[in-house]
Amino acid sequence: METIETDVVIIGGGPAGCSCALYTSRADLKTVILDKNPSVGALAITHQIANYPGVPTDISGEDLLQLMRDQAVQYGTDYRRAQVFGIDISGDWKTVFTPEGTFKGRALVVASGAMGRPASFKGEAEFLGRGVSYCATCDGAFYKSREVAVVGVNKEAIEEAQVLTKFASTVHWITSNDPKEEDHEAMELINKENVKHWSKTRLMKIQGTDAGVTGVALKNRSKEETQLLEVEGVFVYMSGSKPITDFLGDQIALKEDGGVVVDDFMATTSEGVWAIGDIRNTPFKQAVVAASDGCIAAMAIDRFLNSRKSIRVDWVHS
Template sequence: MYDVIVIGGGPAGATAAIYTARGNLKTLVIDKAPGTGALALTHKIANYPGVEGEWSGKELLDKMRNQAKSFGAEFIQTTITAVDVEDEVKSIYTADGTFEAKTVIVATGSKGRNRMLPGEERLLGRGISTCATCDGAFYQDKVVAVIGESEEALEEAAALTKFAREIFFIVPRAELQGVESAPELPNTHFYYRTRPVEIVGEKGVEGVKIRKASGEEELLPVDGVFIFLSGSKPGTSFLEDQVPLDEEGYMVLDEFMQSAVPGVFGAGEVRRSPVKQAVVAAADGAIAAMAVDKYINKRSKIVPQYK
């Protein structure tokens, strides 16, 4: 019997485990694929507080996980087949057996699109990014492409204008969705009714091949590609019919990351967050962990960890 089972070992889950284990709560982290999360696949990170220099996402995650382990958290890699979290004792069924806990923190992040572009999987984190706020500074005075058709894609392109010398904005539809009129962005070329065909490069991005409405194909030489196509969904399908989810599958949580089901919490990209950043996910994990401590110890309020 664990005090808490954390499902997911990314920045939200690993941080939650640091706090729960350090708070003397028996903690188990279940992570299906530790090397395939969004942060783990990020090639360079230079803006995580307190971590100077450039680190790979995997290096940063390893530091988080090792810190959690140093406080006594256990980590296992296995696949969850089912859960039963409505009762007082939460049961997590996996390929390696059943684990039980008083509480559960869901930190499974979001799933990528079902269909990736040719070259995307190979170059993800090596010139392909899904966060201009995170990685834009790495493209100072370089040429980049933005692929998307949403307001989010437009906002990310606007953020990139602070850094990139030139931007190719590839929009598969005739217009941007949810945007009344696209503003003029400096050094940005819009390609409407244009589909990305392939991202070209071996060790890094060298270009993106596009197909225009006329059928003509063209190779745009770029140093980086930022992809904001629809399809990314929170990894919460295993909670259906047990924990309240909104219409897009995000967990419905209060300010303390607690769901309507007693003892079930969420953190990171399983909730609707204004921005997707490792530091935001980590903060969610810390809040969820301290809320778990309050729940298990029947405290009247959250007790922060100062020491």
């Protein structure tokens, strides 16, 4: 698998990650953004954003994010779709693991936002990594010719279920609120030969043995009794709001509320690692704040990597 060395690796392509990349790229630092999905972050799902300074008030979050991403790429950022599942920050090079390859950076920025969610289904936490997964691209191949369940109706659930149809014998798609008929991607998924849609159905429990998941208990809205479905994998895609830090392990200090601890320069307690945007879990979760965090971290990284004593402002171009 590919290993890529670069100056700055940024995990997350939301307003925090894209702004940081814009500044590091303009400071001539080779920068890679690893983004699991440009459509699922907090800004990407914002229907309309009217308070981002200088931008027309009727723009969608997704379109604003596209502008930010394009601007960073225009200055040299290498934007890649890849879901990060682990990091190793023990050495000078910070290593980031994804199914698409391994990335090594002299500086690492975590900007994965706060669209995570505490485990909420019975058995979800217990079987996480033993049949429960949040990443079909990472784990789909383990389920070749097996039956799996996908829970959730958002864009991410639909895209990830599509990935699983390439491996699993049957993908059971469980949705408590059904997708709209005009949602072409959802309809395309439902019409796949190896997809069974469990309409208006709630996941009640994930069950298994020491070896891992064996099935899920489901309840249809119109029925009294629950029903057991035998599956070996359960892929959960529900929205929520909790900093996404699962891939950090215990390598970076977190606050009690789950946000990453940073100083005034957005540096974490681990040298060479910064954290920006909603992942800090501050009370002021706004696109402009996330972008500001990205700028601060980028300038601090430029100082760190070039051993500068002071911050070099972006507008001195000589």
